[in-house]
Amino acid sequence: MSAISAKDWTEFVRDRRLLLTAVLVTLLGIAAVATSFARVSAYETDRRATEARDRTTWEGQGARNPHSAAHFSNWALRPLTPLALLDPGVTPYAGSAVWMEAHNQNPPRARAVEDLSGAFDLGAFSAAWILQTLMPLLIFVIGAGAVARERERGTLRLMLASGLGARRLVPGKAAALGWIAALLVVPVIVVALAAAVLAGPADPLRLLLWSGAYALFFAIVAVIAVVVSAASRTASQAMLALIGLWLIAVVLVPRAGAGLAAATIPAPTPDAFWSAMIAEIDKQPDPFDSETFGAAMAKRYGVATVEDLPVSLAGLQLDESERVGNVVFDSSYGALADTYGRQRALLRWTGLVSPIAPLQNISMALAGTDMSSQLNFQRQAEALRRQTISALNGDMTAHGKGKDFDYQAGTDLWKTIPAFRYRPPSLGAALVSVIPDILILAVWSGLAGLLLAASGYWLQRGER
């Protein structure tokens, strides 16, 4: 088998067309890593500067009514982990800034995709894009002639007649192609990992698992290439079949799956979503209009009338209004997250047709740029929003008796409000979220092994 590998390597190096293409794609991959590094670094510098500036604004706002400050509030800005430069995932399409104001749970804003200049979007130029889109095509093109060219030249029968046996020839060809693929892919992955480490503290285990997922994927790709080559009469036939497979598996299936998921399980339109939420809130008893609420508070504090309350009634009303709103927000956003989850579950089925979908999910999860991480960011922002508004309303309640909206708090209060600090999901949580995808990729690996074995058997029979 090492002789087969050496022979195939020599042929690959002598084929200038393939060598040039391979070098160009590898250089493109390195360029993608460089641009991603610049993008992520610039983003993080910008985010940190904005957070510092905004914190100064918040703490320096002077004496104000706490509820007014609750309307002004703070922003949660999503940080990008160093691994985001490996795979930007959903981050260009999901907002990275949440306004944590009173009375509203806002969706995230500032989506990078809105600032793109063009209308034709085939994905963000990144290491993941090169590895998921271009590299499989390149490996298919290189591997198309692995067995088919031997058949065309008439050397296949000679090789089989030499005692090699098809059941060793086919795995040998797959191993040879695997080595060639590794030599193309490894520089891109190494540069990507180095860039991730330079960009900030990166978990080495995540980096290892990320590389491992891609290694498994390319092994599957190499096997498929050799199996198709072994089944084809000519190298050009094999190439076209493989390019067709690439088109279907890498380009068409993910898009078709996403379109199907979005069509069969549609997300609500913004107007419908906000109208329904407002209508639901309007149905709830309004603590500002209700004498019942005042009476309930008087009873809670053990006084006869609301005028005897030891605290600010306005503060209590604001707090109750927030509580009522939060119940509606939980229901509405929960239903939206549930819709997203069902769409994802449907999209997962495309993994049975193409290994690219599970690879994409695993890659994004390990890079911390998948939908789970995004929703995690939004949940943490919402949790801080509620904590902040509650603290501000609570201060007004405790100290605003007799003054209500004329009561003013100062810097001491503003400084007690914590700044947003994002806690990314743990590696364990990330892996748990993609267990189905890991299993699907494992099934693909098993299938590739079976195909490899069967291919050798069919080749032996076919050449008798």
Next chain:
Amino acid sequence: MLALITLEVRLLIRERMAGILLAITIAACALAFVNGRVLLGQQLAGRAASAAEDAKTDSAFREKLGKPTKIEDAILYPLRVKLPLAAPLPPLVDFTAGRAAFENYSTTITLRSRVDTLFRRTQLDNPEMTMRGAFDLGFVVIVVAPLLLIGLGYGLFAADRDSGAARLMLAQAGTPLRLLVVRSVPRLALVLTPILLTALALLAAGPAIVGRETAALAWLAISAILLLFWWSVVLLINSLRVTAETAALALVGAWALATLVLPPLIAAIAHIAYPPPSRFDEIATARAVEVASTTAYENDHADLASEDVAGRLASARKTYAIGRSVGAATAPVSEAFDAQLARQQRVSRTLTWASPSLVAAEALAAVAGTDGPTWLGFRQATAAYLADVKGRLGGFIERGAIMTGADYAALPRFAWQPRPERAGTALLILLLLTLGIGGIAVARFRHVRLD
């Protein structure tokens, strides 16, 4: 000639590859049709919801204005005005989704609205689905169809040369040109026909919008020229003395470069050359100005601030003044943003000529009304409308005047229409490229040597 074409069609039907490619074309077109219809349905439903909300809000507010009200409440009417608006439906959003898949097309204008927060309630589509991209008819034309043409044509003449049957084929056809025509027509028809039928089906099933048929004609012309361009490349490669395998490799390489590599590379270059100003900076600047605009921060519940007219009017004036200060401070940031985006678009447009696929893709989006400049135009028109409405509503507050039903009816309504795009330059460039490359290929075939 017709007999030869018929014979060629029969041979093609017998080829397994042609059958597979036809099946892929039909499946892709069917999926594009379904997705196009779904997107169109969503866009129509969204606009209908916006219009219904507009009607409901309008009716409720007119009713309120018609009833006798305490002056303490009436003084706050300008703060209560809500004017929902939506961008007109792009004429061919079901053909090419473009930016429609993720751009906001509706918002509500109030006195408190700001240019930088007009579209803060973003689309709620799942980013995980949006990330995977739209599968529309434009995608089929730009990405899928050229590859299918390459699959049908890589060995158009190269395979005959490899097998030694080239002399026989030329003798049968009479002239090289006849051979090219005989072989080209059925293959082009195999790919173009499903696309044409799908386009007609979308047109028939879609809404009756002014300009939709004209836009569809332009869209089909661009698509046809692009596919003819790729066929001219197929002919050129086949005119070279290369094997079928080399021809396939060269054609796939050219397609990958023009369609897969150059578009994101050009976008990345434009982004690096003119990086967009920071959205975070825009947020922080607005907030700093808002805080600096008042030493005693204005209460957002004007009706809770005071019970009397003077108090409420003072509160409303404060809100309006703060809004104007913030608007004035953030206007340069928003303008810088739009200017930088426009510069990015200019760089992108310049570099776009390196990739015929990108030229065609942007032209299809322009004709469909889903391209970048159209959405930028919508945002700019919305900003201008906002300034107009705020000026009028603010006038009531500054004068301390009570808004009447007639005043409300006199408020302008958003009525912006994008400039129809015919993409003439793109058509011309693609046509010239096609004729140039095709001409070279034909010239080479006229003098083909088989020794």
